Amino acid sequence: MSTLTSVERDTTIFDLINKEQHRQESGIELIASENFTSPQVMEAAGSVLTNKYAEGLPGKRYYGGCEVVDEIEQIAIDRLKSLFGATWANVQPHSGAQANTAVFLACLNPGDKIMGFNLAHGGHLSHGSPVNISGKYFQPVFYGVEAETGLIDWDKVEKQALQEKPKLLICGASAYSRDWDYARLRNIADQVGALLLADISHPAGLIAKGLLNDPFDHCHIVTTTTHKTLRGPRGGVIMMRNDFENPFGITTAKGKVRMMSSLLDSGVFPGTQGGPLEHIIAAKAIAFGEALTDGYANYATQVAKNAQAMATAFIDKGYKIISGGTDNHLMLIDLRTKNGVDYGLTGRLAENTLIKADITINKNMVPFDDKSPMVTSGIRVGTAAITTRGMVESDMARIVDLIDMVLMNHDQEAKIASAKTEINTWMKQFPLYV
Ligand SMILES: *Cc1c(COP(=O)(O)O)cnc(C)c1O
Numbered sequence: 127m128s129t130l131t132s133v134e135r136d137t138t139i140f141d142l143i144n145k146e147q148h149r150q151e152s153g154i155e156l157i158a159s160e161n162f163t164s165p166q167v168m169e170a171a172g173s174v175l176t177n178k179y180a181e182g183l184p185g186k187r188y189y190g191g192c193e194v195v196d197e198i199e200q201i202a203i204d205r206l207k208s209l210f211g212a213t214w215a216n217v218q219p220h221s222g223a224q225a226n227t228a229v230f231l232a233c234l235n236p237g238d239k240i241m242g243f244n245l246a247h248g249g250h251l252s253h254g255s256p257v258n259i260s261g262k263y264f265q266p267v268f269y270g271v272e273a274e275t276g277l278i279d280w281d282k283v284e285k286q287a288l289q290e291k292p293k294l295l296i297c298g299a300s301a302y303s304r305d306w307d308y309a310r311l312r313n314i315a316d317q318v319g320a321l322l323l324a325d326i327s328h329p330a331g332l333i334a335k336g337l338l339n340d341p342f343d344h345c346h347i348v349t350t351t352t353h354k355t356l357r358g359p360r361g362g363v364i365m366m367r368n369d370f371e372n373p374f375g376i377t378t379a380k381g382k383v384r385m386m387s388s389l390l391d392s393g394v395f396p397g398t399q400g401g402p403l404e405h406i407i408a409a410k411a412i413a414f415g416e417a418l419t420d421g422y423a424n425y426a427t428q429v430a431k432n433a434q435a436m437a438t439a440f441i442d443k444g445y446k447i448i449s450g451g452t453d454n455h456l457m458l459i460d461l462r463t464k465n466g467v468d469y470g471l472t473g474r475l476a477e478n479t480l481i482k483a484d485i486t487i488n489k490n491m492v493p494f495d496d497k498s499p500m501v502t503s504g505i506r507v508g509t510a511a512i513t514t515r516g517m518v519e520s521d522m523a524r525i526v527d528l529i530d531m532v533l534m535n536h537d538q539e540a541k542i543a544s545a546k547t548e549i550n551t552w553m554k555q556f557p558l559y560v
Pocket residue numbers: 159220221222223224249250252298299300325326327328351361362
């Protein structure tokens with residue numbers, strides 16, 4: 127008999143997992159980077175594949191017994207390639223930040239200059255934050271949005287790139303609600319001899335379904351997380367539509383110039399990771415398979431429609447959305463004024479008040495914020511998770527009504543409690559896993 131049969135069930139942890147499931151099911155989830163995966167994605171993530179070591183790539187492993195995981199990982203790669211029209215992909219990065227770090231290792235030397243979107247304007251910390259390896263080991267410079275419009279001015283980006291001459295130009299963000307001009311960015315990158323990386327972690331699912339500009343023809347390398355709009359397990363991937371000989375003159379032992387794909391594979395393993403998480407790779411394969419269906423195309427379309435409806439509802443109430451609206455699944459709301467009136471709201475106050483009504487959002491810096499990152503003047507909301515639950519445009523106005531009611535009554539505990547009761551009852555109409 128296996129020693130596992132006598133293992134006692136860990137009720138401490140499973141009680142907490144049940145509690146977390148209840149939390150997810152009873153509230154309104156508006157965190158733009160979150161979503162709900164399908165039961166089969168979670169089943170694969172919790173499977174026996176977690177037992178397997180598989181350092182290396184399908185067919186080229188450092189361990190025996192990899193025949194089955196080779197098939198699984200190859201299916202994940204093939205499905206991902208067809209989802210985005212890529213010709214090369216690595217599905218092993220443990221997270222989005224890991225995917226970016228692997229790209230940096232493959233493309234840069236320590237101290238090289240990178241140019242990314244300003245963190246304080248909605249960028250991601252893995253694009254050069256001083257507290258992240260990207261900002262400690264490389265030399266970051268940032269472009270941002272215009273104070274007036276909340277939009278990126280591509281002429282300014284070009285001017286700055288010509289001055290700074292970065293080795294790597296990075297586009298993509300965590301809190302930018304507008305689309306990206308990848309053709310223009312490539313033109314800028316080419317002028318300064320930079321490689322262009324698109325990190326599509328947030329809008330990946332919308333890009334896959336043709337709802338936003340396609341970065342693949344213009345950007346040398348594309349990274350994304352798999353757990354945001356893509357609705358897979360927590361993880362990252364790296365892709366290219368067109369492989370190319372690395373421009374750094376790095377050759378193989380036989381003197382042949384190494385392809386970029388080979389440097390990127392090495393950047394993941396052994397560069398920044400050890401054994402891949404084959405259980406997560408299986409879950410990724412399932413999620414990519416789901417994303418290839420018409421059902422997911424309808425989902426992605428609805429995510430965008432819901433974001434439009436939500437933005438309209440906020441604007442109708444007098445809230446200020448940075449850039450005036452959204453092209454994707456998220457928006458950034460500046461709470462400093464509503465209809466021109468200062469109600470003393472901050473991102474922190476909004477987050478802490480809304481959670482009492484079981485509405486989950488995150489506080490977020492707005493561009494040119496005068497408050498600290500722990501306080502902030504704004505909130506970020508997104509429609510990926512609530513759309514998975516089956517909500518449609520008409521539900522967005524009701525959500526915004528509830529948010530507005532709670533924010534305008536942030537010191538009225540009874541009103542907040544009644545909003546919570548209404549929300550818990552309402553959410554029963556959108557069953558998730560029960
Ligand atoms: C979420 C995000 C990441 C990081 O993903 P993790 O899986 O949390 O490491 C990277 N880049 C961007 C733009 C993101 O929004």
